[in-house]
Amino acid sequence: MHFCYSVVVLSNNMKRMTIVFTLLLLTACNGEMVNTANETSLVEPEQATIQPLSSTSVNATRNGSESGQPTMLQEPEQNGISPTRIRIPAINVDAPIVQKRLNEEREMEVPDNGEDVGWFEPGTMPGNSGNAILAGHVDDRNGPAVFFDLKELEQGDLIYLTGKDGKELTFEVKKVIAYPKDNAPLHKIFGPSNQRNLNLLTCTGTFDHSIQDHEERLVVYTSLKP
Amino acid sequence: MKKILSALFVTMLIVGSMASSVFADNHSDMAMVRVLHASPDAPEVDVYVNGNAVVEGASFKASTDYLELPAGEHTVEIYAAGTKGEKEPVISQNLTVKAGMAYTVAAINTLENLELKVVEDSMNITEGMTKVRVGHLSPDAPTVDVGVVGGDALFSGATFPMVTDYKELDAGTYDLEIRTEDGTQVMDLSGTSLEENTVYSVFAVGMADNLDVLMLKDYTLMPNDMPQTGMGGASTNATSYLPMLAGVAVLGAGALLLFRRRTQQ
Numbered sequence: 001m002h003f004c005y006s007v008v009v010l011s012n013n014m015k016r017m018t019i020v021f022t023l024l025l026l027t028a029c030n031g032e033m034v035n036t037a038n039e040t041s042l043v044e045p046e047q048a049t050i051q052p053l054s055s056t057s058v059n060a061t062r063n064g065s066e067s068g069q070p071t072m073l074q075e076p077e078q079n080g081i082s083p084t085r086i087r088i089p090a091i092n093v094d095a096p097i098v099q100k101r102l103n104e105e106r107e108m109e110v111p112d113n114g115e116d117v118g119w120f121e122p123g124t125m126p127g128n129s130g131n132a133i134l135a136g137h138v139d140d141r142n143g144p145a146v147f148f149d150l151k152e153l154e155q156g157d158l159i160y161l162t163g164k165d166g167k168e169l170t171f172e173v174k175k176v177i178a179y180p181k182d183n184a185p186l187h188k189i190f191g192p193s194n195q196r197n198l199n200l201l202t203c204t205g206t207f208d209h210s211i212q213d214h215e216e217r218l219v220v221y222t223s224l225k226p
Numbered sequence: 227m228k229k230i231l232s233a234l235f236v237t238m239l240i241v242g243s244m245a246s247s248v249f250a251d252n253h254s255d256m257a258m259v260r261v262l263h264a265s266p267d268a269p270e271v272d273v274y275v276n277g278n279a280v281v282e283g284a285s286f287k288a289s290t291d292y293l294e295l296p297a298g299e300h301t302v303e304i305y306a307a308g309t310k311g312e313k314e315p316v317i318s319q320n321l322t323v324k325a326g327m328a329y330t331v332a333a334i335n336t337l338e339n340l341e342l343k344v345v346e347d348s349m350n351i352t353e354g355m356t357k358v359r360v361g362h363l364s365p366d367a368p369t370v371d372v373g374v375v376g377g378d379a380l381f382s383g384a385t386f387p388m389v390t391d392y393k394e395l396d397a398g399t400y401d402l403e404i405r406t407e408d409g410t411q412v413m414d415l416s417g418t419s420l421e422e423n424t425v426y427s428v429f430a431v432g433m434a435d436n437l438d439v440l441m442l443k444d445y446t447l448m449p450n451d452m453p454q455t456g457m458g459g460a461s462t463n464a465t466s467y468l469p470m471l472a473g474v475a476v477l478g479a480g481a482l483l484l485f486r487r488r489t490q491q
Contacts, residue, residue: 102353108453122353122423122447130446135453139460148460181452185253185294187328187349190448192424193291203456214461217452 079196080125081163086117086134090157091149097134097161110135114145123190126161126198127169127224131190135201138214147202151176153220159198171198171222178204178216189219196224257323258292258347262332262442264363264431265340268316270307271333275300275321283307287431289442297325302342304333316340328444330427334387335365345389347444348425356397356420357445360428361389367434368406375401375416383407389427397422404430404439413437423447 083097100109100118111118117136124130137145159171179185181203189199205216261273263284273281281290284307299322303315319342323329328347335341343363351357360372362384373379380402381390402415413430418441420426425445432438 102447102449106450108449110453110455114457114459118453120449124446130443135455138456139458141457141459144460145456147455179253179452183253184452185256186448186450186452187258187292188294189452190446191258191292192443192446194289195291201453201455203454203461207456207458207461209458212458213454214456214458217455 078128080128081161081165081167081169083119083126083134083161084164085162087160088153088157091152093146093149095136095146100135108133108135111137114140117146120190127196129194129196131193131197131199133190133199133201138203147200150200150202150220151204151218158225159200159222161198170225172225173220173222175221176218177221178218181213181215181217184217184219198222198224253294255297255325256294257297257325258328259295259323260290260292260330262289262330262429263287264332264334264429265337266365266432268333268337268340271316272305272307272310274303274305274310287438287440289440292328295323297323302331317342332363334363343387343389347427348392349445351423351425351445351447352394353447354397354422355394356422357392357394357425358420358428359390359392360384361430362386363429363431364434364437367412367430367437370404370406370412372402372404375403375414392425395420413439415439
């Protein structure tokens, strides 16, 4: 709060001071809200109900020789890893990954602490075609948690995953989108895909004490870097 | 003090408008639709929905990811690639989709008899199990069964352009075959891997003398909701930030008074 004071002292012009003070109130007291509501990149554009595709992704490749015999078309070679560590240099994240499943209410379990990142193990392995899912807390009870700065990620930022066998995969950020918590496109986030995607999930928006939950969910969409 | 109050008022206005920030799409009103090119002799195509390109340059055996489409009726038009505006579509058809459902829209049969086959896709799987169905999309292939090599049929009497119901199975690797009803093998599908928590469509495509099988994933196990990934320790409080604002305003007012006194001295 002393920050407010110092800026007020610095400003000599009453009019400008009013504006500065207004902005200050917003940033000092409501930083996160400013971020999610003002940056339009975080909010899904209204008209984007159909994503135009520049080219079609072929789900299958020919598995076998060109013998003219009937052939089975299966998925391209799979390179999935069982991830154990995530690094995101752009926001100084370096964290262990733990495996998480569905609970009895058919919700995704999340780490019980603010340091670990949870991999949705029943879903896709990172590196395989589909949407692999990692979820981490934005904050714990006392302060920022592992994915606190996830909303700062931008297109082109890199995510590094290390697998149980030591293999490292690199993913590249494509989009960062915030959704109201009950209105996220689950099928698009968790469902099958021809692409090798990794989606990072956390909470964002204001924290509603009456329901002990944040009002929005942030999804960072990334794809395997070729 | 008046200015400070007006600043506070402006602030509240801005914050208020943010709180009701508009989220454009209501995803629960959406259907999921994917498009499959299963017409053996058709050229590369562009697919338009309500006049918007959703797929460009799709060739035989290509399939798209699922796309969100609002529930309701839509016009699907398929053009030979790059010919919209110059030529008529090769097919134009209305498609009605329901919210919360997933569909495969397949362009099937030969170019001369091109048609759209629309099927509903499964959106659930028992945890630990696998689920599969088969589609006979080969215009001139005979009626077939799909089953374990030399064993029981899993799907019987599939005929063009039929897509069977789903069958839930234990996950694992299956030695399957496509065979005619008299047991003659048409295609060996030994080593077909059906992963747990995954729903598949296995489509036989192409002409009978050049048959291929496409294996598409329709669904993978997913939660009912987005996970709850925060405990509130570093977040703005939705229910009580107004008192906080007021507190800051009071502090700011105090600071301003202090500042004025100092400059007056």
